[in-house]
Amino acid sequence: MALGIFQYNSYRAEKARINVGLTKLIVTLLLASTIILLLAGVAFLIIGEAIGWALVGLSAVPAMIVEWKNGELSNLLPQKGSVSIDGLLEADILGILPHKPTPYDVATAVGRVYGGQFFAARFGIGIGFLQELASKEAGDLDSLWQEAVKLQQQTDSKVVTAGMLAVAIIKSHIDHEALLAHLQLGVDDLIKGVKWQQHIDELIASSKNPKKTGGIGRDWSFGWIPTLSRFGQNISQQVSASGLLAVKLESHQDALDRLIAILGSKGKGSAALVGPDGVGKTTIVYALADKLLHADSDLPDSLKFRQIFILDASSLISAAPGRGELEALVTRILGEAYTAKNIIICLDNAQLFFEEGIGSVDLSNVLLPIVEAGRLRIIFAMDEQRYLKISQRNAQLANALNRISVAAPTRDETIAVMQDQLIITEFRQSVTYMYQAIQESYRLSERYIHDLAMPGRAVKLLESAAGYAENGLVTAVSVQQAIEKTQDIKVSIASGAEDRDKLLNLESLIHERMINQSRAVTVVSDALRRARAGVRNQNRPIGTFLFLGPTGVGKTELAKALASVYFGGEDRIIRLDMNEYVSNHDVDRLIADGADDSGSLTARVMKQPFSVILLDEIEKAHPNVLMTFLQLLDEGVLRDVKNREVSFRDAIVIATSNAGADRIREHIERGIDIEKFESQFVDELISSNQFRPEFLNRFDEIVMFRPLDKSELLQVVDLILKDVNKTLSLQKVSVVVSQEAKEYLVEQGYDPKLGARPMRRVVQRAVENTVAKKVLSGEVEAGGVVEISLDQVSAIITAKQQADAIAAGDN
Amino acid sequence: MFLVGILSWWYGDGWKQRFLMIKDRLSHTSDYFSISILIKTLFSPYRQISAGNVSGPIGVQIRAAIDRLISRVVGMFVRLFVIIAGVLSICLQAAIGAVVLLGWMFVPAMPIIGLMIFAIGWVPLWR
Numbered sequence: 017m018a019l020g021i022f023q024y025n026s027y028r029a030e031k032a033r034i035n036v037g038l039t040k041l042i043v044t045l046l047l048a049s050t051i052i053l054l055l056a057g058v059a060f061l062i063i064g065e066a067i068g069w070a071l072v073g074l075s076a077v078p079a080m081i082v083e084w085k086n087g088e089l090s091n092l093l094p095q096k097g098s099v100s101i102d103g104l105l106e107a108d109i110l111g112i113l114p115h116k117p118t119p120y121d122v123a124t125a126v127g128r129v130y131g132g133q134f135f136a137a138r139f140g141i142g143i144g145f146l147q148e149l150a151s152k153e154a155g156d157l158d159s160l161w162q163e164a165v166k167l168q169q170q171t172d173s174k175v176v177t178a179g180m181l182a183v184a185i186i187k188s189h190i191d192h193e194a195l196l197a198h199l200q201l202g203v204d205d206l207i208k209g210v211k212w213q214q215h216i217d218e219l220i221a222s223s224k225n226p227k228k229t230g231g232i233g234r235d236w237s238f239g240w241i242p243t244l245s246r247f248g249q250n251i252s253q254q255v256s257a258s259g260l261l262a263v264k265l266e267s268h269q270d271a272l273d274r275l276i277a278i279l280g281s282k283g284k285g286s287a288a289l290v291g292p293d294g295v296g297k298t299t300i301v302y303a304l305a306d307k308l309l310h311a312d313s314d315l316p317d318s319l320k321f322r323q324i325f326i327l328d329a330s331s332l333i334s335a336a337p338g339r340g341e342l343e344a345l346v347t348r349i350l351g352e353a354y355t356a357k358n359i360i361i362c363l364d365n366a367q368l369f370f371e372e373g374i375g376s377v378d379l380s381n382v383l384l385p386i387v388e389a390g391r392l393r394i395i396f397a398m399d400e401q402r403y404l405k406i407s408q409r410n411a412q413l414a415n416a417l418n419r420i421s422v423a424a425p426t427r428d429e430t431i432a433v434m435q436d437q438l439i440i441t442e443f444r445q446s447v448t449y450m451y452q453a454i455q456e457s458y459r460l461s462e463r464y465i466h467d468l469a470m471p472g473r474a475v476k477l478l479e480s481a482a483g484y485a486e487n488g489l490v491t492a493v494s495v496q497q498a499i500e501k502t503q504d505i506k507v508s509i510a511s512g513a514e515d516r517d518k519l520l521n522l523e524s525l526i527h528e529r530m531i532n533q534s535r536a537v538t539v540v541s542d543a544l545r546r547a548r549a550g551v552r553n554q555n556r557p558i559g560t561f562l563f564l565g566p567t568g569v570g571k572t573e574l575a576k577a578l579a580s581v582y583f584g585g586e587d588r589i590i591r592l593d594m595n596e597y598v599s600n601h602d603v604d605r606l607i608a609d610g611a612d613d614s615g616s617l618t619a620r621v622m623k624q625p626f627s628v629i630l631l632d633e634i635e636k637a638h639p640n641v642l643m644t645f646l647q648l649l650d651e652g653v654l655r656d657v658k659n660r661e662v663s664f665r666d667a668i669v670i671a672t673s674n675a676g677a678d679r680i681r682e683h684i685e686r687g688i689d690i691e692k693f694e695s696q697f698v699d700e701l702i703s704s705n706q707f708r709p710e711f712l713n714r715f716d717e718i719v720m721f722r723p724l725d726k727s728e729l730l731q732v733v734d735l736i737l738k739d740v741n742k743t744l745s746l747q748k749v750s751v752v753v754s755q756e757a758k759e760y761l762v763e764q765g766y767d768p769k770l771g772a773r774p775m776r777r778v779v780q781r782a783v784e785n786t787v788a789k790k791v792l793s794g795e796v797e798a799g800g801v802v803e804i805s806l807d808q809v810s811a812i813i814t815a816k817q818q819a820d821a822i823a824a825g826d827n
Numbered sequence: 828m829f830l831v832g833i834l835s836w837w838y839g840d841g842w843k844q845r846f847l848m849i850k851d852r853l854s855h856t857s858d859y860f861s862i863s864i865l866i867k868t869l870f871s872p873y874r875q876i877s878a879g880n881v882s883g884p885i886g887v888q889i890r891a892a893i894d895r896l897i898s899r900v901v902g903m904f905v906r907l908f909v910i911i912a913g914v915l916s917i918c919l920q921a922a923i924g925a926v927v928l929l930g931w932m933f934v935p936a937m938p939i940i941g942l943m944i945f946a947i948g949w950v951p952l953w954r
Binding site for chain 1: 828829832833836837840841844851854855858859860861862864865868871872873874875876878879902905906909934935937938939940941942944945947948949950951953
């Protein structure tokens with residue numbers, strides 16, 4: 017017989033069916049009948065009736081059944097050396113399988129038991145989905161069992177669980193990969209799900225194991241610690257009261273082992289846990305506290321039952337505000353800890369104890385002798401930067417500490433931490449997290465949360481996603497919503513009708529604000545559509561464009577229009593005038609820490625990652641500044657001075673340049689189509705050393721803007737007048753300008769060198785001045801229309817020109 | 828099947844599980860009364876009161892030594908009391924455990940025994 021055979025009548029299968037038959041109700045009835053029979057029997061014996069013996073004796077029958085159910089049936093072990101699948105199947109599923117099951121029956125059974133419901137809740141793979149995939153041919157069952165057994169061996173499980181059967185059913189379908197892709201899953205994810213369920217089962221089992229924590233006399237040979245108890249936080253007590261829910265991470269295990277070795281040694285037994293915020297330094301201290309409390313753990317005797325107290329700098333400072341009071345208080349606390357003989361002090365955010373300046377404390381003088389003498393075990397937890405700072409200022413203290421670097425966990429480890437953490441969050445917030453939500457939390461937090469390391473940032477995002485749960489279920493969409501709200505970005509694929517319409521009509525929306533330059537408008541619109549359809553490269557900015565052309569043709573205006581139409585407002589532009597970055601040391605300004613320079617590029621993008629980054633007049637920037645942009649354009653990241661990775665992957669980067677503007681104008685005047693001239697022009701820019709080829713190659717598109725002709729300039733005038741009318745709408749006044757006047761404005765406002773740039777000024781001067789006079793003189797009242805003729809416009813502009821000429825003559 | 832299943836578990840793994848349960852309870856009681864810790868620290872100063880070296884004139888040192896001695900004696904009595912209470916509890920629990928283990932053997936026979944006595948008609952006389 018092979019493991020592919022299912023024996024309905026096997027001994028184990030019979031037991032599994034008995035177990036299923038003994039429902040909670042029946043068990044309760046059995047218990048009740050035991051008590052009733054026993055009491056009735058005793059009562060009869062008291063009144064001298066021999067039937068009492070029979071009742072007392074019979075009470076043993078229901079009692080034995082309940083014992084059997086609890087002792088064996090509800091936790092039916094796999095059959096050793098089993099040669100058929102029934103010896104390995106989990107009892108709850110084995111008990112409900114029919115006599116001759118088909119894969120469809122197995123799918124139905126899976127959906128009815130805990131393991132199947134786990135998959136339904138965590139992965140969205142419910143009974144209906146499994147039934148759809150499962151064959152109704154009994155002959156297909158053999159391969160299903162074989163696949164499930166393979167998974168059992170792969171996951172080192174003792175039994176074949178419902179989860180494994182679910183995975184086997186899915187894998188048996190020919191198009192399973194495409195089907196899973198709809199759920200944003202792969203087969204590997206399902207196998208991880210099987211392991212996740214196994215891990216939860218192990219946690220539940222280990223929580224039931226009795227723990228030896230030393231008993232009532234444990235601390236009698238240690239001293240009193242009244243002051244320490246008042247100002248410190250006894251984490252050993254917390255761990256012992258509520259238990260510790262944490263996975264054993266490979267990356268943390270090394271740090272924990274070293275910590276135990278250092279604290280257990282006879283020398284200077286103090287350690288510094290060094291690692292970025294959120295990496296799990298405090299978690300290691302909690303894990304240590306838990307380990308020290310277990311009498312049966314493999315620990316040096318000197319560490320057994322030691323208690324860890326975390327000291328909080330701010331509460332100490334507030335308790336001892338006077339000069340010298342703080343030092344006295346800390347000395348008293350540490351003195352108590354030393355005398356007690358079972359205390360380990362942990363200074364979380366240890367840098368707070370060594371800070372200079374008003375409102376800060378520097379306890380180096382108090383702590384250094386204690387650490388150097390090695391009389392008290394102290395754990396200092398801080399980040400790398402702070403440790404280096406302390407080492408610089410107080411090398412003696414740094415030398416006295418044994419440094420332990422805490423490495424960030426791997427992706428799988430982080431996911432495991434999140435899975436454990438969410439047990440608590442689910443309980444507190446009454447929600448259920450889907451597996452896809454965990455994956456999404458990892459991905460998005462890695463990209464958008466910079467102030468914490470993994471796993472802290474992923475856990476933080478996961479927790480905040482609970483607020484966006486729908487019907488109590490936290491999905492990948494909930495996580496996306498959480499990050500969109502907290503970081504003010506768009507990460508989800510466009511799904512709303514309004515959003516989709518906007519994207520599909522982006523060109524016309526942009527053209528409401530700017531005239532022509534169709535190619536440029538199309539390339540940026542295409543980039544945004546690719547991004548929001550989820551088909552772009554996620555490891556680059558949404559789009560990177562170099563706009564070339566003379567001044568006043570709409571390069572900057574396109575960036576503004578884009579920010580306004582799609583990114584939610586013109587303030588969504590992060591604009592850098594590159595003529596302010598002309599020297600080598602300007603690179604530092606570009607990547608300065610936000611705390612020192614809030615206007616640096618990295619600081620602004622950290623604050624507002626979903627934006628248009630406009631690098632105006634890029635040709636004027638120093639070559640080293642351009643070099644700095646290479647990684648940004650290529651990978652969508654830039655490291656700031658603190659070596660933090662800042663993501664530009666949700667931004668559109670637009671660089672503008674006037675380089676070669678005269679050549680463009682010259683070609684246009686000669687009637688050459690500039691699109692055909694584009695590659696030759698780029699070559700000219702490289703050969704004239706205006707840009708390096710590696711810089712130009714980094715852009716998705718290089719777009720040339722051509723100067724606007726007269727008819728287009730008339731449209732620009734219309735746009736400007738539209739703006740003027742928008743402003744005047746508050747006064748309930750509108751302006752109408754005659755066609756001749758508009759043409760006159762175009763003639764006056766167009767400058768071959770400055771393009772349409774002076775146009776706005778000329779129109780505003782001619783129109784707004786006329787309106788202002790009419791409003792003040794009472795010629796126009798609310799609801800009125802101001803009609804402006806050529807004469808009025810020319811009068812104003814001529815007067816201004818004369819005034820300018822006189823001013824120029826005086827000079 | 829039902830009868831075979833329940834009886835084979837009762838006299839096999841069931842009995843073993845019951846034995847392990849009693850063993851765990853004894854171990855838990857021993858831990859609760861901290862017996863091994865208290866034996867190891869029987870003569871340590873109670874709560875570290877007056878513990879530690881005292882420097883100074885001989886009179887001060889003698890007084891400190893006496894204080895220390897008192898602390899150790901007090902500690903020894905407190906610990907001894909708890910050790911004895913713990914040992915008694917363990918003994919009592921072990922005795923109950925032994926009865927349970929022995930009684931476990933006869934539980935399946937209870938219905939038959941009960942019916943037999945009922946058939947005989949014997950009842951205890953309470954006076």
